[in-house]
Amino acid sequence: MSITEGLSQSVELKKPLTALVNKGCVPVGGIYRLDYDSAVVLTDDFKKKEAGGVPRGGFLLAVAGDNTDSGFILEDQEVILLRVRGTAPLPNESELIQTRLAVVRDAGASGVGFDDVTDVLTRNELQQSAFDCEVLGTFYTENDARDASIEYGADIDNVVVSARYQVYLPSTEVLSWLASYPEPEDTQDALTIGKVRFAATRRKALIAGTDQAEVRISVSDFVGRKTAVFGMTRTGKSNTIKTLVTAVHRYGSEHKRSIGQLIFDPQGEYANVNKQDHTGLRLLGDDESTVRIYKVEPSSADSREKPLRINFYDREVLEAAWSLVSEATTPVDTNYGKSFRSSVLSEPDPNDRSRYSRWAWAAVAFYGLLAKCGFEAESLPQPLIIAAETGPMKDFLGNHPKVQVQAGRSGSYRIISPAAALALTEWIGERESEFPKWHDTKDCHFSAIWGVYKYTGVTSAIRSIRAFHGPNSAGDVGQHLWQDMQAGRLAIVDLSSGNDKVAKVMSERVVTHLLNKASERFRADHEPVEMQIIVEEAHNLFERGGREVTEDPWVRLSKEAAKYRMGLIYATQEVTSVDKRMLSNTSNWLISHLNSDHETRELAHYYDFKVWTPSIIRAEDVGFVRMKTYSGKYIIPVQISKFDHAMVNGARNAAGLASIDAAIEGE
Structure with missing residues (x-):
């Protein structure tokens, strides 16, 4: 290779997308059929083994270019992002099946290994297979400059019928970049919510190291927008919500923004410290200036706890x-x-x-x-x-x-x-x-x-x-909570002492009061009060298509909240229990295990969750979610990180409070 060629390759290798492909990505095959929506990738067992396995739902990168001694040089600065949907038949599939049958029969009859009844060429032929892939979009740069920014388009703008497309499995570093795209420009806006997880079975990912690919999201995606957390009981919904609430609390402190958060807690798990790991959202503050917890029986020894009761005679x-x-x-x-x-x-x-x-x-x-x-x-x-x-x-x-x-x-x-x-x-x-x-x-x-x-x-x-009922209570809880939201506090309403009917009426009254107050400020042309409303067991509160918008505070919240900067995080086991008007206005989705195809069929109407329904129904692993965020370009499968003291202390430190020792807190 001449000096000129060497310099040319050196320049090419420094271009952003070329550099991305050469960050440890492993070749797994090539495209032999491509259209605007799908691609078929030819591969073989050896390449899949060398790559550490290719799971269903996994990302693949298709690029046109040439292999050189220095690395892979892209023909053009664009990379097609593929997602594996399953396997595809080869053009000679029927012949391969016949050959495989003969091999199995002969090996079984003679009692020898499969390799003993085939020659090298036949073995290579039998190991070939193909992936059926969905075309997610294209990463590209608008020019060939080394400092050009990488853009993403949710499609491809040209189809080339060529065998020049080679397909790579992303390395751990590149997989993390893909799962976190677009990376938050503000580092204080970034939250490492978990790690990439494509399958319940993780052996190949553990060996290849891809189980360590971090997923970073923008906390600002969850501020002032609707977020759905769906999943069966004990699949990690509460852990996810605690993580998000803590992240927003920290985000508000770091950006000097007053963001109130209100949690309707039907089981009392947010209002109290967890007895197993001694964590809890109430630990985000030491007194009522930061955290207030409304209970039927508040403790007089804790200033954070306030009476939930009202005086029915007032x-x-x-x-x-x-x-x-x-x-x-x-x-x-x-x-x-x-x-x-x-x-x-x-x-x-x-x-x-x-x-x-x-x-x-x-x-x-x-x-x-x-x-x-x-x-x-x-x-x-x-x-x-x-x-x-x-x-x-x-x-x-x-x-x-x-x-x-x-x-x-x-x-x-x-x-x-x-x-x-x-x-x-x-x-x-x-x-x-x-x-x-x-x-x-x-x-x-x-x-x-x-x-x-x-x-x-x-x-x-x-x-x-x-x-x-509290004869000594004064005023409306709704007004107290409005004042909490104005002050940017975390307020937890413990509804565990009442029945579902009481919880429904009380929560609706509070939400209606907050909406009316926000509406008054909006009409008066005052700055809105930023707040988040978090609802657990939302199926007990929401009515699917039951009332008009003006009569249903939850639907009204989904339609009006954006202009008031009111966010909503709702968690439930059933997609079908949520009004379609709310689902249509939901920006962030985190889906764990659902055991019914009735629910997954409803879910399949939104984004491309249809691709994930087999995994959603089968995999019951706690904290394993499929996530689509407001700024995210595609669905990411994530193992959500466990809520712990490090998260709590990060938020406390951002607010100027000292860290809490887990052992001391648990005494």
């Missing part, structure tokens, strides 16, 4: 209390139950005296019902003022001398306590014939509420949510 949260009570009685599908739930308790304008008076009587009946069901409180935070005829009220007060009802002017009375509301409701309710107009249900739902006082199905259902 008129500021009357609508929330009525929603929880109505939802709790939904299983009671009788006429009494339906009539009760049809009541309207929204407080009207006090200037509309007639309507306000009818509402006040309904409120008396409701507060009396709460008292009957064991919702304790010595007094009402705001006395109820009712209008009533003097004669009947004198009879009532005469028979109940100790009841907390104060007479006012012009036939008005102040109801001071829940006990007084209960006593008055029962007095009037038992005398329907004497006071018929007090039972009129037009704009007044006194009768509908009184009608369930003696119906144990309704009262038992209401008693089931007493845990969420």
Whole structure:
């Protein structure tokens, strides 16, 4: 080779894509059929063994060029990215099958090895096979400069029917680059979420070292966007969510951005420290300035823990209390139950005296019902003022001398306590014939509420949510959480003490409140409050196609949240349980094991997850996911890293907090 040729090759080898192919990539064959969507790669058993195996779903690089003593020189600065879908028949497949049959038969009959009944040429011929590959796209540079940036197109712009395309299996370094493309420009935006994993069986990957190929993602992809985490129970969904929440927390600290995160926790696993490895999201902060955990029974010794309860007698949260009570009685599908739930308790304008008076009587009946069901409180935070005829009220007060009802002017009375509301409701309710107009249900739902006082199905259902009543609680939890989001805190709502109905109503109310507050800021042209909402066991909260957008806060969130910079991470076992309108607006997908083809068929409608359905159904390994991110160009199979103290301490250090020792925390 002349000096000129040597210099020319040296220049070529430094071009970005040529350098990429020469970073330890191993040749596995060549293309003998190519079109815009697929390719068939000819290979043989020897090349596959030398490469360390080629798994289904694996990446291959097809390049046109020449082998030289210095390395492979690309003919043009472009590399076609292929994904192995399976095997393909060779043109002479029928002949090969006949030959293989003869070899197996002869070897079996003679009791000797296969190599003993074939010659070298036949053995080489029998070892040939082909891969059926999907064309994912093309890596290319816009010019041939050594510092040219590598671009990616999700297709190919020309088909060359040529045998010059050689196919390489990426090395560990190149595989990591492929799995992380495009690399975040900001190193503080990068998160090593795990390592590439193509198959449940990992022997060949362990030998070849490709199991060490790291996958790096952009944390910013998950801020202000929708993320779906699908998988069966115990397949690592919670671990994935903890990793993402911690990464966003760290990202906010490092970029001086206030990003609030709200987790609806149905099982209490996020609100508490894990007893096995002593990790937990609550460790991201030492006090309530960073982390707040809303529980039914908060610990007075931990400033991070706040009461989840509301005072059901507080008129500021009357609508929330009525929603929880109505939802709790939904299983009671009788006429009494339906009539009760049809009541309207929204407080009207006090200037509309007639309507306000009818509402006040309904409120008396409701507060009396709460008292009957064991919702304790010595007094009402705001006395109820009712209008009533003097004669009947004198009879009532005469028979109940100790009841907390104060007479006012012009036939008005102040109801001071829940006990007084209960006593008055029962007095009037038992005398329907004497006071018929007090039972009129037009704009007044006194009768509908009184009608369930003696119906144990309704009262038992209401008693089931007493845990969420706190007589000393002040204000709406939704407003407290809005303030947390404004302050950029991590807020965890522990819903493990209530039933699914209560969790559904409470979470919907909170999300609706946050959306309304965000909408107000948007209309006022104020900077949005950046926040993330994380929902575990989302199938218990979402309704697939059940309601209009305005009535379904989750669908509304998926459609409006982008302009409010509100992100959503939802985890569930069932793709079909999520409204299609939400799925269509989801940017990031992390899919682990699903055991039903009903679910995988639904999943196959999005991106090219159809290619991965056999693996998704078969592989049950914990933390093995197929991932598509907002900036990612294709689906990457990943073994998600285990959430640990190093992640927690990384986020704490970024926020200026000291590291936590795992052993000390576990004591």
